[in-house]
Amino acid sequence: MATTTSPTAGPAEEGPKSSNMRSLSRAMEVFAELQRAERPQRLSDLARNCGMSLPTTLRILRVLQDFGMVSQKDKSYRIGPAVLPAAKSFLENDPLAVAGRPVLQQLATQTGMSVSLHTRLGFERILVARVQGEAPMQYDLPLGKRLPLTRGAAGKILIAGAPDAELEQVVAAAIASGHEDQGFTVQELRSRLPEPGCDYAYSANERVIGVLSVGVALTNREGRANESMALNCPAEATTEEKIKANVPELRRAASRLSELLEGSVY
Amino acid sequence: MATTTSPTAGPAEEGPKSSNMRSLSRAMEVFAELQRAERPQRLSDLARNCGMSLPTTLRILRVLQDFGMVSQKDKSYRIGPAVLPAAKSFLENDPLAVAGRPVLQQLATQTGMSVSLHTRLGFERILVARVQGEAPMQYDLPLGKRLPLTRGAAGKILIAGAPDAELEQVVAAAIASGHEDQGFTVQELRSRLPEPGCDYAYSANERVIGVLSVGVALTNREGRANESMALNCPAEATTEEKIKANVPELRRAASRLSELLEGSVY
């Protein structure tokens, strides 16, 4: 709150401990800021919002522009076209995205519900893959969307066992991104999270009104939950009971995918 | 050939003139290298291919990883999930992509052919938007694909009036990316390009066998051609004459889009 920058995905909370590669870190801040602000940004805006001097910001932008990560129109800057090949590369090569799609597909067929696959990034999650079920979701949920960890089964399961210190950062990020309002507390968040010992999360009307969901985490080798898989269904097509009945299937699909990821000889 | 790095999209040809922001430039090199190599890369591979020391490469990777631009699995690195939100941001906010889609849609309806929109990046072009026509293209051409400037109407029109020095770099890039084979010369390229004075390019069986295309450039305020629009059609559904008959429509759509871009008050 006190500081100017709030790196949603950055290392910790803008800690003064950011020792390494200052110029590179700052460049990534600028890049992140350009995404955050959906409108093109002027040099001075970027400099102010990122808390750095005009010359520095300008130099960073020039390099990023050379590589197409940023494009300039007149005096305003925005994200550049080079991100498209990068995203394509990710979607075509990352095991999570690649191995995830068929698993999601099969699960959607089995359950008739929409399935989505998320990965944690900083204190948010990102939609990496999605397959529509029979009852189509009315709201759009496009690839690459940044979503909160505080709402939705797929978000909550990623912070299920987390310590308070971390939850505070999660809450702060959710407020900053507008997914929770100002007064939201860790207390309230805790009350939403699954009971200790429960390996899935449930949500109803939490992120989107009229949608129920259940989510499980992919279990990393070390046990750190970094990805999650969820079933979503419009309220009129299911009930809490019915959607929870699919948790075993979901769990199985998730662990199948986990194994694929671990075993991938890439 | 002599040097280790070949920054496809980088500034010039790995010139020793890269004065500014060395660490940032190098980080972008690493990032580009990760995309080029479709398989995950080990630290030492990256260091070697980018021509930098192991510690430096490691430090760069760590920062990029903090921001999700790179992800690490065991000892190998790949492009990370943060590129997805970035690409989403581009597709939703960049005027070219946003304003382009409806224009392409209308043109596809009018002509019945597939329409594509490209932007130049370095010595390649990138597919930014695409709409399928009646006769569907059998080959896949996904968003973000890197394509050569040496083949296809949409590529050639972007280098129509270029000086030899530039064409040489274009040829070098096309060879490096495997789109042309070793012995390809500027001479040969020149013979494919449109005659001086002609404002559109034509190609048949050039990049993809069995496909004809015509392409025009979007005219920037200063006249620099940085984007192009093309019609593609399978050979069995058209002829050189027929597809060229659509050039006026194509031209009109392109200049309409150009105007939209110039006028955008973003």
Add this chain to the structure above:
DNA sequence: CATTGCTTTTCACAGAATGAAACTATATTG
């Protein structure tokens, strides 16, 4: 258990990144 290859840390140095200030271009206002 020695050997080899890769990764990571340490450290002293060079030079890259930095911001203040000067300067130029571009908007705003009287």
Add this chain to the structure above:
DNA sequence: CAATATAGTTTCATTCTGTGAAAAGCAATG
């Protein structure tokens, strides 16, 4: 249209960051 304010760009001296050599871990392999 002149005057003034604001934003962008360049210059430059200083400082601290980025750098690679070398050494220290670590993991495979024979």
